[in-house]
Amino acid sequence: MYDAWVKVGRALRVALLIALALLFLIPFYLLVRNGLASEQDITSPDWTFFPSTLHWSNVRELFEDSTVPMARSLYNSALIAVLTTAGTLLLASLAGYGLARIPYRHADRVFYAILATMMVPAAVTFVPSFVLVSSLGWVSTLRGLIVPTLFSAFACFVFRQYFLGFPRELEDAARVDGLGHWRTYWLVVVPNSRPVFAAVGTIVFIGAWNSFLWPLVIGQDRDAWTVQVALASFTTSQVIRLHVVFIAAAVSIVPLLVVFLFFQRWIVAGVERSGIDE
């Protein structure tokens, strides 16, 4: 009797999971379906699961569209995401290593001052940050879009936690070989810490590609638009050609899905190892 209930329970769980999985996948399907459909197919009152014909020409139409500079925006986003990731990894890993491994009387105080900024949401500093960046003359420049976002307390925190647990023997061996802090870091620590770099790098890359508020505030000229700002200009504009909007959104997530699926296990490993939840 009891076994029967366990079996029913398991079947129910599997059914529920399958239903939820489909529910989670539907928005992706809609994105692709509408992106490759004709405008009539999208707006037809007789909605069908598959569009009547696939219009690959929507992609060409998107890049020939003169109202939204899609190619330029994609290029900006790619450049920003790559540079932000590289810069954040460099700065945050150095800081995390210094905080974890170089004894200094005030190291804890410095660490808390860094951690405190995590409690200050970007929400609160975007007005004064805009003021600062505009007084530097960095509005609508790549510098303005990238530099202020490079100092991620979160990344620094993850690196510090990771380096705290880094085996001391490796460093001692390097010390015996006559390496200073600098060369120990580059020749011993970094090559042995690839997983945490991959994990933090992926999270930062996704965040940079998807960020919206800061590029909206700083990228005022069309030439400085990121892909998210370009997409938002579709949703808030009056005249909307739906198939173009959807293909634009679909194109915008392709690079990210590739990165995401490829590095997913690093994110999971990073979460499990970094002690984000400890």
Add this chain to the structure above:
Amino acid sequence: MRRRERLWRRLAGPQNRNLWFWVFVGPFALGLVVFTYVPLGWSVYLSFFDAHNTVSPTDFVGFDNYTSMLRNDAFTDSLWTFVVFTAFIVPTTFVLSLSLALMVNRMRRAQAFLRSVFFLPAACSYVVAALIWKMSIFNGVRFGLANTVLGWFGAEQTAWLSTTDPPWYWLVIVTVRLWLQAGFYMILFLAGLQRISPTLYEAAAVDGARPGWQVLRHITLPQLRTTSVAVTLLLVINAFQAFDEFYNLLSDARGYPPYARPPLVYLYYTALGQGQNLGLGSAGAVLLALIIAVVAIGQARWFGLGRKED
């Protein structure tokens, strides 16, 4: 020349720790000071001035910006919107992501696949998600998926985003965030579940605890306490920052509907919109920072954050 040599010698040796500490931490700390601490200070300074269209104000107005912000219905309404939104989104995301983690954790064969499926939306931006929600699923006219499906059951069409009574737009706002976030928190819970020692479950079985509710209540949930605290904190911090989906879902050509505007969206329009009122916007930002600080500290006390494990 001699000085330079001395500096080089100090840097070359591993003995000078203070210097090396700042070589590693200095660039990061400096950036943080320039791009976080300075703007914070500047924000407080600006909030006491009349600053329309300017970042170097001259007219000192004392607390006027603060009082006019607090008397402004649009601002206080935005705070209220935020409270309701947080009260809604934090528990629902928590329950959904924990349930997903518990269910996925017990699947042997399809675990990796299901984990990917639920985690996948985390790669999507709020802008893209808002677009799918607004123009496809919850479209007010008949080609929206929600209305199509409801139509099969003979239900009437609903203008999801512009109906305020009942507030259907909440359904749209909340489901976007659920879809995007649940998978990420599911991963955090999964990591927590994997850390629970199997011997605890064996002991519970020996003691005659029924698998299911009893084990969940007395073993699993208490063991997930630190994870739960972290997830709740992250959820609340993220709710504070809600901007993207409100901006993209609820805007129209006439500007924002007054019924749903969280503080950040309101501040964006005050400081950088037509008014360009940076003094007033800064006052709002400072008020928001104070509220967030109070809530964060209160929450940390409530959960006993930083307390050693019992």
